[in-house]
Amino acid sequence: MGYTKEQLLSRLQELRVDFTKYEHPAVLTVEAQAKYVGDVGSALSKNLFLKDKKQRFYIVSALANTTVDLKVLSQRLGLGKGGVRMAPEEALGEILQVPLGCVTPFAVINESARHVSLLLDQGFKSQKSCIFHPLSNDTSIALSANNLDNFLKSVGRDPSYVDLEANPKVGKDQPPDLAALVPSDSIDLPEISEKAPSSDSSVVKKISADIKPNAVKAKAVKTTDIIKPKDKAAGLQPPASFSDPGQFVEEILDKTSSLLLSEITEESINQHGGNLGVFVSDNVRKRLSSELKNLAIIFKNTAYTEGFHAGTHRQPRRQ
Amino acid sequence: MADAVSPTAAAEEEKVDGVAEEEVVNPWEVSGKIDYDKLIDKFGCQRLDDSLIDRVRRLTSVPPHVFLRRGVFFAHRDFNDILDAYEKGDKFYLYTGRGPSSEALHLGHLIPFMFTKYLQDAFKVPLVIQLTDDEKCMWKNLTVEESQRLARENAKDIIACGFDVSRTFIFSDFDYVGGAFYKNMVKVAKCVTYNKVVGIFGFTGEDHIGKVSFPPVQAVPSFPSSFPHLFTGKENLRCLIPCAIDQDPYFRMTRDVAPRIGYHKPALIESLFFPALQGENGKMSASDPNSAIYVTDSPKEIKDKINKYAFTGGQDTKEKQRLYGANLEVDIPVKYLSFFLDDDEELEHIKKEYGSGRMLTFDVKKRLIEVLTELVERHRRARAAVTDEMVDAFMAVRPLPNMFN
Numbered sequence: 001m002g003y004t005k006e007q008l009l010s011r012l013q014e015l016r017v018d019f020t021k022y023e024h025p026a027v028l029t030v031e032a033q034a035k036y037v038g039d040v041g042s043a044l045s046k047n048l049f050l051k052d053k054k055q056r057f058y059i060v061s062a063l064a065n066t067t068v069d070l071k072v073l074s075q076r077l078g079l080g081k082g083g084v085r086m087a088p089e090e091a092l093g094e095i096l097q098v099p100l101g102c103v104t105p106f107a108v109i110n111e112s113a114r115h116v117s118l119l120l121d122q123g124f125k126s127q128k129s130c131i132f133h134p135l136s137n138d139t140s141i142a143l144s145a146n147n148l149d150n151f152l153k154s155v156g157r158d159p160s161y162v163d164l165e166a167n168p169k170v171g172k173d174q175p176p177d178l179a180a181l182v183p184s185d186s187i188d189l190p191e192i193s194e195k196a197p198s199s200d201s202s203v204v205k206k207i208s209a210d211i212k213p214n215a216v217k218a219k220a221v222k223t224t225d226i227i228k229p230k231d232k233a234a235g236l237q238p239p240a241s242f243s244d245p246g247q248f249v250e251e252i253l254d255k256t257s258s259l260l261l262s263e264i265t266e267e268s269i270n271q272h273g274g275n276l277g278v279f280v281s282d283n284v285r286k287r288l289s290s291e292l293k294n295l296a297i298i299f300k301n302t303a304y305t306e307g308f309h310a311g312t313h314r315q316p317r318r319q
Numbered sequence: 320m321a322d323a324v325s326p327t328a329a330a331e332e333e334k335v336d337g338v339a340e341e342e343v344v345n346p347w348e349v350s351g352k353i354d355y356d357k358l359i360d361k362f363g364c365q366r367l368d369d370s371l372i373d374r375v376r377r378l379t380s381v382p383p384h385v386f387l388r389r390g391v392f393f394a395h396r397d398f399n400d401i402l403d404a405y406e407k408g409d410k411f412y413l414y415t416g417r418g419p420s421s422e423a424l425h426l427g428h429l430i431p432f433m434f435t436k437y438l439q440d441a442f443k444v445p446l447v448i449q450l451t452d453d454e455k456c457m458w459k460n461l462t463v464e465e466s467q468r469l470a471r472e473n474a475k476d477i478i479a480c481g482f483d484v485s486r487t488f489i490f491s492d493f494d495y496v497g498g499a500f501y502k503n504m505v506k507v508a509k510c511v512t513y514n515k516v517v518g519i520f521g522f523t524g525e526d527h528i529g530k531v532s533f534p535p536v537q538a539v540p541s542f543p544s545s546f547p548h549l550f551t552g553k554e555n556l557r558c559l560i561p562c563a564i565d566q567d568p569y570f571r572m573t574r575d576v577a578p579r580i581g582y583h584k585p586a587l588i589e590s591l592f593f594p595a596l597q598g599e600n601g602k603m604s605a606s607d608p609n610s611a612i613y614v615t616d617s618p619k620e621i622k623d624k625i626n627k628y629a630f631t632g633g634q635d636t637k638e639k640q641r642l643y644g645a646n647l648e649v650d651i652p653v654k655y656l657s658f659f660l661d662d663d664e665e666l667e668h669i670k671k672e673y674g675s676g677r678m679l680t681f682d683v684k685k686r687l688i689e690v691l692t693e694l695v696e697r698h699r700r701a702r703a704a705v706t707d708e709m710v711d712a713f714m715a716v717r718p719l720p721n722m723f724n
Contacts, residue, residue, distance in 0.1 A: 293440075305709040
């Protein structure tokens with residue numbers, strides 16, 4: 001389940017991250033947001049949710065008046081020209097777990113966004129404070145870049161600030177300067193028609209770009225009738241037999257009973273008569289012992305890893 | 320660890336009929352038909368005899384591993400001392416490693432890890448696994464990033480061998496060298512002259528200084544003080560190193576230095592080389608995928624490789640086979656079965672029938688294909704369950720409170 005606005009805000013309070021909260025009617029664009037919080041003395045941000053051809057996702061969070069050229073960004077990431085485009089709307093819900101018009105750096109608090117790369121505008125640092133949505137369109141919070149960093153570090157993220165307007169040469173002797181910000185893992189979404197139109201960089205300049213510019217064209221893109229769930233990417237989840245005790249036990253019982261059935265035959269009944277039980281039980285033990293122990297060790301390692309992950313991501317105790 | 324790799328040009332002797340090749344054995348080069356008895360004499364280690372195997376069985380209350388029974392792990396240094404201490408209640412820890420030079424692991428690579436897992440389970444002791452990414456970066460001229468990436472990929476295959484995360488610490492040199500580990504490296508380095516390493520490892524004036532100063536890196540995991548997060552307060556803990564016999568020179572150096580810096584000598588338990596598919600005189604090499612069975616091979620690939628490339632001792636024709644039987648000395652399928660077929664009775668039966676000619680090469684190969692397919696499938700499945708997070712967990716510098724339970 002994704003975090004709610006309330007959960008995020010109370011977490012920020014626990015972390016002693018200072019912010020100022022503004023509530024207003026829900027807004028979907030930077031322009032609309034500006035009407036309510038444009039003159040509170042903090043800098044508005046625009047937030048893009050992008051994806052590349054290899055199913056890797058990025059949040060680019062910039063000052064509203066920074067120019068973000070997706071073609072340049074794509075080259076600086078080492079993805080060639082036109083290597084990034086706006087992520088489809090479905091990805092917003094699935095990965096960032098925020099509604100439309102609500103892309104925000106705070107979305108990385110969600111586990112599902114684990115592999116999303118976050119690029120922050122260097123320009124944030126020279127502002128007293130900047131405005132972001134705290135996972136909901138009906139609220140804006142203003143906070144300093146430092147405080148944003150404190151939050152990001154608390155969820156295990158290393159804040160990456162980038163001069164988004166720079167346009168360095170990328171070539172044989174000049175490697176792409178942002179290549180390190182490309183996520184190491186891709187994210188598999190259920191296969192849906194990927195005809196989401198990519199945005200023009202010109203469109204990006206003006207509006208809160210997490211609205212697909214063609215949204216108005218009433219979704220010529222429809223999800224296909226057959227949604228084929230892809231196999232989960234190997235890095236994401238262990239197979240169910242090893243993380244779910246129920247499945248684990250079922251597998252053990254399956255193997256045991258199929259061995260039993262193969263051992264108890266007319267022949268073996270005739271051969272062993274009353275001692276069949278002892279004979280079969282010994283055989284089962286001999287033949288299954290090592291295989292089941294192997295399964296058990298994988299189960300143990302998986303459980304330990306889940307605990308390890310929880311431990312490394314746990315929040316400091318409330319004071 | 321450096322593994323047995325292809326020989327340098329100088330060692331490629333011409334194969335003249337009837338003349339045995341000069342054998343070469345050191346961490347970077349293994350060639351020629353190996354006479355293991357001579358090797359034990361030359362290196363000065365001990366044979367692992369039946370009484371030792373029996374002792375292991377009594378102390379651990381589990382059947383000894385197939386590699387012990389079949390003499391795959393056949394030599395040792397001070398294994399008796401380890402067992403003496405164990406009997407008195409003094410445990411030990413295991414140390415093994417891999418030089419991550421390629422992504423694809425073959426069965427030969429798995430052997431030390433399969434045996435180490437058995438030792439971990441049987442004796443209930445902790446294990447440290449060293450991934451020498453720095454070594455491969457230097458010797459194979461990989462970039463730092465690539466060698467680190469390979470180290471993590473190899474770690475997944477290693478974990479798939481079934482190590483217990485609550486008693487296993489995997490580390491890569493690039494991540495871990497420093498602190499107490501590095502202090503021990505310097506202590507070791509001070510005790511080994513330049514001339515000595517040249518003598519042991521054959522360095523020349525053309526070799527870069529990275530290579531010359533590498534040996535201490537592989538030596539110090541033998542000392543518990545290199546792992547303060549694990550063994551603080553247990554400075555007397557002994558170390559047992561399962562490895563292939565070509566690693567002996569590294570550890571001879573280590574054992575020489577240990578008492579001079581106040582540490583126990585590490586004990587060793589050493590294995591034969593795993594033969595290539597084409598036979599004893601063949602070389603398992605990464606450039607020839609048909610020289611070995613890889614853990615990524617499909618059942619069909621395994622079947623094809625065994626059927627087409629395995630060197631057999633069977634006769635040319637069925638009739639001759641029935642008359643003369645097979646030459647078990649050189650037959651690869653039987654050798655492979657002796658590594659991987661757990662059932663002693665069945666193996667004996669196969670050897671008898673095949674050696675006398677009542678069984679055909681085809682049948683032996685068929686059984687081998689079954690055994691290997693099952694093994695590779697089990698590994699593949701275990702590998703699929705290893706997530707990046709699990710690798711992180713194994714590689715985290717963390718306490719292991721239950722490592723002796």
